[in-house]
Amino acid sequence: MKAIVTVMLKTGVLDPQGKAIGHALHNLGFAGVGEVRMGKVIELELAETDAARARQEAEEMARKLLANPVIESFKVEILA
Amino acid sequence: MQAALLLFPGINRERDMIQAVRQSFGRAPAIVWHKETELPAGTDLVILPGGFSFGDYLRCGAMAAHSPVMRAVREHAGRGGYVLGVCNGFQILTEAGLLPGALLRNAGLRFLSMETRLSVERADTVFTRNWAPGAVFRAPMAHGDGNYTARTETLDRLEGEGLVAFRYADENRNGSARRIAGVFSPNLRVLGLMPHPEDLVDPLLGGTDGKPLFDSLAAA
Numbered sequence: 001m002k003a004i005v006t007v008m009l010k011t012g013v014l015d016p017q018g019k020a021i022g023h024a025l026h027n028l029g030f031a032g033v034g035e036v037r038m039g040k041v042i043e044l045e046l047a048e049t050d051a052a053r054a055r056q057e058a059e060e061m062a063r064k065l066l067a068n069p070v071i072e073s074f075k076v077e078i079l080a
Numbered sequence: 081m082q083a084a085l086l087l088f089p090g091i092n093r094e095r096d097m098i099q100a101v102r103q104s105f106g107r108a109p110a111i112v113w114h115k116e117t118e119l120p121a122g123t124d125l126v127i128l129p130g131g132f133s134f135g136d137y138l139r140c141g142a143m144a145a146h147s148p149v150m151r152a153v154r155e156h157a158g159r160g161g162y163v164l165g166v167c168n169g170f171q172i173l174t175e176a177g178l179l180p181g182a183l184l185r186n187a188g189l190r191f192l193s194m195e196t197r198l199s200v201e202r203a204d205t206v207f208t209r210n211w212a213p214g215a216v217f218r219a220p221m222a223h224g225d226g227n228y229t230a231r232t233e234t235l236d237r238l239e240g241e242g243l244v245a246f247r248y249a250d251e252n253r254n255g256s257a258r259r260i261a262g263v264f265s266p267n268l269r270v271l272g273l274m275p276h277p278e279d280l281v282d283p284l285l286g287g288t289d290g291k292p293l294f295d296s297l298a299a300a
Contacts, residue, residue, distance in 0.1 A: 009184075013184070013229065014184065014187060014227075014229075014255065016184075016185050016186070016187055016188070016189045016255075017185060017189065020189055040138075065138070065142065065146065066138070068139055068142070068175065068182055070174075070180075070181060070182040070229070070230065070231070071182045071184060071229060
């Protein structure tokens, strides 16, 4: 199975890269852009064939390494 | 004081650190590769120098925090052993959970390579006793991710329990919460800081402002 882990800075944590991207978009003329936040997407190929267990496994990986719980939140999506 | 210096791939500030330790301790630290599972017998102080361990992949220090040697460092800290992490070493210690908080990208996004001034928040620890209380000293800094952050409760606890080691005394260029440049563990035996005291320990290099850190440790 494939797991997609999306890691984002928690709400309230300053995201200077998102801010810089927002500024650049405004400079390009995209006047309607509000807040921009930047994160990471990590694709995992898993040997596990059960979707629920694959999700558990990916969540454990996110807690232990892929995300830093002090500053980041994550969500896991399982693809068959 | 017997020191062991950890080497991870991508670390590049170990020579300055070795020189600072040699000068104050009278001998160089043992060098320990990250794949080792034990520290040399008799190690009192573990040092994590600066650099870009594992290319800063994922997050600064995230990979190094899970290296084999870090299990031994955890045990060492658990026994009350001393640990010093500078710059990337500080980032590794927060990622390993040995110090609270995290280091975010600098608020202005720029890599900051310049001199800063630090205030010594307490001069009664094994790391800082050779400074006068309230001393301010010069320290070079060189980092892209030095913006210290932690939950508000954690910051309050750090301040309440006197665990803030150093604060930026001039400009807070990287945006650190409460100007924090370095923190102690609750038992005051683990210290992490972003600037580099080890780079200012010789008059030939412009001063000895950072030497009290190493002289303090040498006397322990």
